Amino acid sequence: MDILALFETHAGGENASRICCGLGFENSFRVDAVGQSGGLWLLWRSDNGEVTIIESSEQYIVATIQNGDELLNLVVVYTAPSVSRRSGLWDKLREVIEALEGPIVVGGDFNTIVRIDERSGGNGRLSPDSLEFGDWIQRLSLIDMGFLGNKFTWRRGRTENNFIAKRLDRVLCCAHSRLKWQDASVTHLPFLALDHAPLYLQLCPDVVRDASRRPFRFEAAWLKHPSFKDLLVASWDVQLKTPEALIALQVTLKKWNRDVFGDV
Template sequence: MIRCHRIDVIALIETHILGEKAQKICDRLRLGASDRVEAQGFKGGIWLVWNPDEIDVRVRHKNTHFISAAVSKGDFQFQLIVTYAPPTVHRRRKFWAALSNEIGCCRGPVLVGGDFNCIVGLEERQGGSGVLHPDSSKFRELISNNGLIDMGFAGQSFTWSRGLTPSTLISKRLDRFLMNLEVCIKWPNASVRHLPKFGSDHTPLLLSLEPKCRYDKSRRPFRFEIAWLTHPDFLEFIHQNWKRDCPANIALAALKDKLLDWNRKCFGNIHEKKTLLLAELDKTQMEIKKGPTSELIAREEQ
């Protein structure tokens, strides 16, 4: 995902991991810098991971339920607040007040995003009792009182789901991005996309402040694919095609072209296959939203 979307900053929420193990996972993302709120036992946890070569991130304040940071890149900057709202109503009462206070301390463009564990209307829910909890009014007040605007989304409607059968399936839009008017003016083309979910009951959200130029595949550097090592004929292929009588740089250049041709024949385009699988997953999850069936739920799991 990081490669596909050229991501500068990642927020991971409700990680349930802490300490050395958490740091190792942050390091494996290979962006270069991170800060986090540790999980409490196996509950909560917020991580912020970013590429210091592309952006500057200065964490201003953090607690159990949000990280607030100043983000800058070149001549633009904004305040980012990543949230993980408490899952229970009585604990969210204090959270709304604390978050509102933090937003009030920010100046300039402000983005607030994450898991709010709350919806604002019945249209953001499918399945369950169909009753809107009074806590939703507190969420609407937070948005209104702080002059925030829901950034909307492209993609499937819901960001969280639970249940393995049509009768038990519940889906909600618990995750979102909110912005103030200054963000809207400065980045009028900013967008949020709900990506297909996998490995979690929450959907990843992709925020783009500025449209990216279309990537020129012809300029992509050659990369060794770990998947090649799983092929039973790979080592024999290397043995047969390595030019032992040439300097290493010339031998590598010659091998590169043969590897690319071999990859097309034996593996095909792995990244294209992954893109197609994610598109199929997204389509299945959209169909579940329209009307869940046992077949659709089984297809999503597959």
């Protein structure tokens, strides 16, 4: 799936339409900025399947993506930087998410942190809003999908005296999603011209594994092969201690599996 979510676009109307077309996406749903404040866009290509917008506000968009038998509930969040403006947001989002069926992914700019180590600089305490956000995650049994790359997604200031950085952006999911896409990864991309770093979610990344590091597994199906017992008797070195003999047997069994049994 190729889906792009943009926050704080500061654009609307015809200008927003031109930008979406220029980015190469045929489809979009926008909560346009009011003046120079806000703006929340969801863009997608037609080959992603059928995208249905379930609900939206100036701080979130809820969509379902149906591609054949694959279903994904996507909740894109941009919480207002002011605590007063996002009053009641966590309760509303909880109602929205609890009403969804199937795998759920929730991501965006939450404008708050969960733990002290998600901040560099500032005081050493969590705000009441951070504590409320953490409680919201726990009540919904959401799982933080972790990240690769820079620890922080937002920064401000250039000198040691005024520099501050936080992990304000993250991707969460339900247990169904975590089990369905076990190799999914979130990457914090490099900072560009903005104070926020882009997040890149891959549900099915190309995972390259080192075959030499794959642990040895005894296949029960080997026992049914007519030549297995003879191979075992011929390959076991009685002059070696058991651990050493097992290591030697692994090499023989891997080769036999590949050349005779058929690699399964």
